[in-house]
Amino acid sequence: MSQERALWFTWSQIPGLGPILQKRIAQHFGSLAAAWSAEPDKLLAVDGIGLKLAWAISEHRPRLDLDAIQQAPGSFITPADAAYPELLYEIPDPPPIxxxxxxxxxxxxxxxxxxxxxxxxxxxxxxxxxxxxxxxxxxxxxxxxxxxxxxxxxxxxxxxxxxxxxxxxxxxxxxxxxxxxxxxxxxxxxxxxxxxxxxxxxxxxxxxxxxxxxxxxxxxxxxxxxxxxxxxxxxxxxxxxxxxxxxxxxxxxxxxxxxxxxxxxxxxxxxxxxxxxxxxxxxxxxxxxAIPVAPAVPSAKVCPDLPAPLLAVFQAITVEARSLDAIVPQVSELSTGDILSALTQLELMGLINCVPGTQQYQLCPE
CATH class of the missing domain: 3.40.50.450 (Rossmann fold)
Structure with a gap:
C-alpha cells in the first residue's frame, strides 16, 4: 500500500473529520502527506476547520500507526488509487474509502x-x-x-x-x-x-x-x-x-x-x-x-522533447482539472516532491495551468 493511499485511510479514522474536510485538506496542502505533519495553526487555514478540530487532529495523529496501515491488506480504493473514479472525486464529499x-x-x-x-x-x-x-x-x-x-x-x-x-x-x-x-x-x-x-x-x-x-x-x-x-x-x-x-x-x-x-x-x-x-x-x-466521458490521457507525441520525468507527469494531466492526489498514482515512479517540481516546470513552460486558489492542474488550451 502506498503512503498516500494509506494516508487517505488514516485521515478517515480521525473523529470529526468527514469527507468534505478531508478533500479540502488534500486540496489545500497539495496532498495528505504534506498535511500529515502540519501544526494546528496551519490546519486552521483550511475552510471548515476550527481550533477545537485542529487540536483534535493534532492529538489524534500520533495514535495512528501509519506503517501498520500501509502493510494492511484490504479490498478498497482511495482517491490515491488510479481505479478511483475522477467523476466521483468531483463531488464536494467524495468517500475517502x-x-x-x-x-x-x-x-x-x-x-x-x-x-x-x-x-x-x-x-x-x-x-x-x-x-x-x-x-x-x-x-x-x-x-x-x-x-x-x-x-x-x-x-x-x-x-x-x-x-x-x-x-x-x-x-x-x-x-x-x-x-x-x-x-x-x-x-x-x-x-x-x-x-x-x-x-x-x-x-x-x-x-x-x-x-x-x-x-x-x-x-x-x-x-x-x-x-x-x-x-x-x-x-x-x-x-x-x-x-x-x-x-x-x-x-x-x-x-x-x-x-x-x-x-x-x-x-x-x-x-x-x-x-x-x-x-x-x-x-x-x-x-x-452525446454526454462526454472523461477525456483521454494526451499522447506523448504532443510534446516529444520533454525529459522523461516531465513527460511522465505531463501525460497524467488532462483537459479537466485534476488534483495532486489524482496525479500522484499515475506517476508512481516519482516522489511527490519530484512531481510538484515537474508541475511547476510544466506550468512555466506554458503547457499546463494551475487552477487559481487550488492545487489542481489542467492542460492549457491549444
Whole structure:
C-alpha cells in the first residue's frame, strides 16, 4: 500500500473529520502527506476547520500507526488509487474509502462510456417495472454501464435487467459489501459480486442504518454521468439522488406517468423543475450518447522533447482539472516532491495551468 493511499485511510479514522474536510485538506496542502505533519495553526487555514478540530487532529495523529496501515491488506480504493473514479472525486464529499467486491475494472468501463444511474420507488407499479426493464436493457445493449442501490423495487429490476442483457452493473450499498440487505436480495448480491461490482464506503460487516442510505445516494449520483428516475412518489429517496445529480451538474431524466398514480408524482415534479423527459428509447440513447466521458490521457507525441520525468507527469494531466492526489498514482515512479517540481516546470513552460486558489492542474488550451 502506498503512503498516500494509506494516508487517505488514516485521515478517515480521525473523529470529526468527514469527507468534505478531508478533500479540502488534500486540496489545500497539495496532498495528505504534506498535511500529515502540519501544526494546528496551519490546519486552521483550511475552510471548515476550527481550533477545537485542529487540536483534535493534532492529538489524534500520533495514535495512528501509519506503517501498520500501509502493510494492511484490504479490498478498497482511495482517491490515491488510479481505479478511483475522477467523476466521483468531483463531488464536494467524495468517500475517502470505497470497499469493493467483484470486478473493479468496471469503474474503468465508466470512463469509456457514461455510466447511468437508474433509481426509483421500492414499490413500483406494473408500468414502472415494465419501463425500467425496457429502458435498462436498451441502455445495456447500447453499452452503458448501469448503477443503482440494490434496494427493492426499481433498483433490483435495473440490476436484474442489466445482468439479463449481459451488461455491466454496479451496486452502491448502505451496508458493508458482505452484508445482505434486504436479505431477500441475497442471490442478486452474490451474482453482482461475481459478474458486476459491489461498492460501499462502509467497512465489511457494517449493518444497515437509516442515515446510510441518503449518504449512499450521493455516491450513485457522483458515479453517474446521468441519472434516470423511472417511477417515484414525492417522498422517495430516489428524488434525493436526482437532486444531488442536478447539484453536481449531471443530467437528470425522468419517465412521465399518470396523475392518477401517486407513484409517478415525484417524477412529474422533477420534470416540472427541468428534468429531461423520457419519451422514446432511441432519443434517450442518443441524448446519453452525446454526454462526454472523461477525456483521454494526451499522447506523448504532443510534446516529444520533454525529459522523461516531465513527460511522465505531463501525460497524467488532462483537459479537466485534476488534483495532486489524482496525479500522484499515475506517476508512481516519482516522489511527490519530484512531481510538484515537474508541475511547476510544466506550468512555466506554458503547457499546463494551475487552477487559481487550488492545487489542481489542467492542460492549457491549444
Amino acid at each position: 470505497l470497499y469493493y467486491q467483484g470486478k473493479l475494472e468496471l469503474l474503468s468501463a465508466c470512463q469509456q462510456r457514461p455510466a447511468i444511474g437508474i433509481v426509483g420507488t421500492r414499490n413500483p407499479s406494473d408500468y414502472g417495472k415494465r419501463w425500467t426493464r425496457r429502458l435498462t436493457k436498451t441502455l445495456c445493449r447500447a453499452g452503458f454501464p448501469i448503477i443503482s442501490g440494490l434496494a427493492d423495487g426499481i433498483d433490483r429490476i435495473a440490476h436484474e435487467s442489466c445482468l439479463e442483457a449481459n451488461g455491466n452493473t454496479i451496486a452502491v450499498l448502505g451496508t458493508g459489501v458482505d452484508v445482505f440487505y434486504p436479505y431477500r436480495n441475497r442471490d442478486l448480491y452474490r451474482e453482482i459480486g461475481q459478474s458486476g461490482l459491489l461498492l460501499s464506503e462502509h467497512p465489511p460487516g457494517t449493518q444497515p442504518e437509516k442515515v446510510h442510505f441518503p449518504r449512499r445516494n450521493r455516491i450513485i449520483a457522483g458515479l453517474s454521468r446521468a441519472t434516470l428516475v423511472t417511477e417515484a412518489p414525492r417522498k422517495s429517496g430516489a428524488l434525493i439522488t436526482a437532486k444531488l445529480a442536478n447539484d453536481y451538474g449531471r443530467d437528470v431524466f425522468a419517465l412521465p406517468g399518470s396523475l392518477d398514480n401517486v407513484r409517478c408524482h415525484g417524477c412529474l415534479d422533477i420534470l416540472s423543475q427541468g428534468a429531461q423527459m423520457i419519451l422514446r428509447e432511441d432519443t434517450l440513447v442518443e441524448a446519453l450518447g
